[in-house]
Amino acid sequence: MPPPPPSSVDPAARANRRAILITYPDERAINEAVALADAAGYTVAKIVTQRQIAKSRYGIGRGKAEEVRAIAEEIKPDTILFDEVLKPSQAFNLASVTKVEVRDRERLILEIFERRASTTESKTQIKLAQLRYDMTRARESVRLARGSEQPGFYGLGKYEADVYILDIKRRAAALKQKLEKEVKKRQLYRNQRVKSGLLSISLAGYTSAGKTTLFNAMTGETKTTAASVFTTLSTYTRAIDLQGDKVLLLDTVGFISKLPAYMIDAFKSTLEELSFASLVLLVLDISEPVDEIRRKLASSLDVIREFQVPETRIIYVLNKVDLTTVEDAFDKAGQLGILASRRALPVSARTGFNIDQLKNLARSMLFETEKVKDDEGKQDAKQDKEKEDNSGA
Known part of the structure; x- marks a missing residue:
């Protein structure tokens, strides 16, 4: 073998x-x-x-x-x-x-x-991604061996390489089944949330933007944070109070440029929380040069759009303002074209600056929108009732 x-x-x-x-x-x-x-x-x-x-x-x-x-x-x-x-x-x-x-x-x-990786799900996701990485290379190894370009490349002859590919496919299929069970568990959990009327907020953003620090600041948790990349690989969920209204806050895996499609697919069960979130807080490290922020913003939005999140459901969190100034944060937001949305807010997850304002903005977007929908629904029902009464007359 x-x-x-x-x-x-x-x-x-x-x-x-x-x-x-x-x-x-x-x-x-x-x-x-x-x-x-x-x-x-x-x-x-x-x-x-x-x-x-x-x-x-x-x-x-x-x-x-x-x-x-x-x-x-x-x-x-x-x-x-x-x-x-x-x-x-x-x-x-x-x-x-x-x-x-x-x-x-x-x-x-x-x-x-x-x-x-720290959870069973994230470990399974990573094993699947590793197998997909190995699969693409195993196929080329077979091609090289058959073409005699590199005999015995990776120590695999034609027969051994074909056996190896079949073994990868078998293990990948088993891991997919395991992940499908996790997806079903998540779906049941979401259904329970919907039945209970709980709305959810997902944190998203480029790796090292400070999502987990913001999660801790908004929840009072002490989840592990670090300056290094990919501190969070699993979804963490906690309930927070927004002036008497309870919502769920979810921390997710960070994005990075040139992340291949198969890695995004492997983490789909984690990232798809973005699709079901009532609101997405897109965290940006606003202390960086504007060209760097623009690049990371584009990478983040590319992934978010994969999960069909409407732009109107995004709050742009201009994080790490403690490393720059509020004026600089707003200036960069203007250059990035996100200031006009009126959904861009400078904060410091590390010091707590504007965290309450962020919660207020999230609450207004969540519950005022819901109230408008409620009122519109009641108005439509009233008009339908009046039409029925008039037709009956």
Whole structure:
């Protein structure tokens, strides 16, 4: 049988490993890639940049690959982290030149998910995502073996690779069944909420925007928070009081750019809470440069739209105003085109600034809207009754 996929390696064994990071020559890209490496337990010993990556035989140019090889010989890293999605052949070619294991961006994110998973559901979701990652690469391994481009690539011959693919499909099917049971449980829970008349608010936003800190500020909880990415992988729900009206607040997994569709699909049972939420608080780190906020806002909205959330159900939470000013927050919101909605509010989840105002805004959107619908319903019923009386006369 083939060796276990690299993603199944014990996360503890990867802690504090030294790595060479290959990324774009852009401060934003470098910072995010370093944050991902740190969250996965790697120490970046050297950063190598190139404007075009993941397009050549080695992901980077041959000359740059030789440069990485020389660096690897000098500093003896455990891993090369590649800040893009690589084909198996590209990872194999780069590893052959450098004599160091290569991990691409998707595999790195999966490692973080694996380290952070704490519930049965999130662990199942991650195992499914890992299998889908391995499946796409196993198929190419078969193609390479059959074409004799790389005989024995990943140690898999034609027969062994086909057996491995069938094994992945079998395990993936079992995990899907397990997740379907979780989906049914969630649906029953939602039905109970609807019957009891409870409305819900979901927190959403780019990873590290401060969603969990905001969750704690609004609920009085002490849920674990961290500056690193993907602190939350499961949905947490708590009841909060909005001036006498009880609602449910839900914290969800954070978003990140270039998150592949199969990862979003694996977390669908968690993220679909957005579809059923009465209101979504989209948390933005307003202390960042406006171009960075714009990029993260676009990534977040892309995911939110996947779940068909109307724009009118979104409050833009301009978080971390304690690291800047209210004036700066409003100025950036204006540049982002979200100020005109009158649903953008500067807050500081860390200090508690404007948290009460945020609750008031949420309450007005939830219950004043409900009251309008109620009044409209009563008015329609009255008009229908009058029509019936008149027709009867």
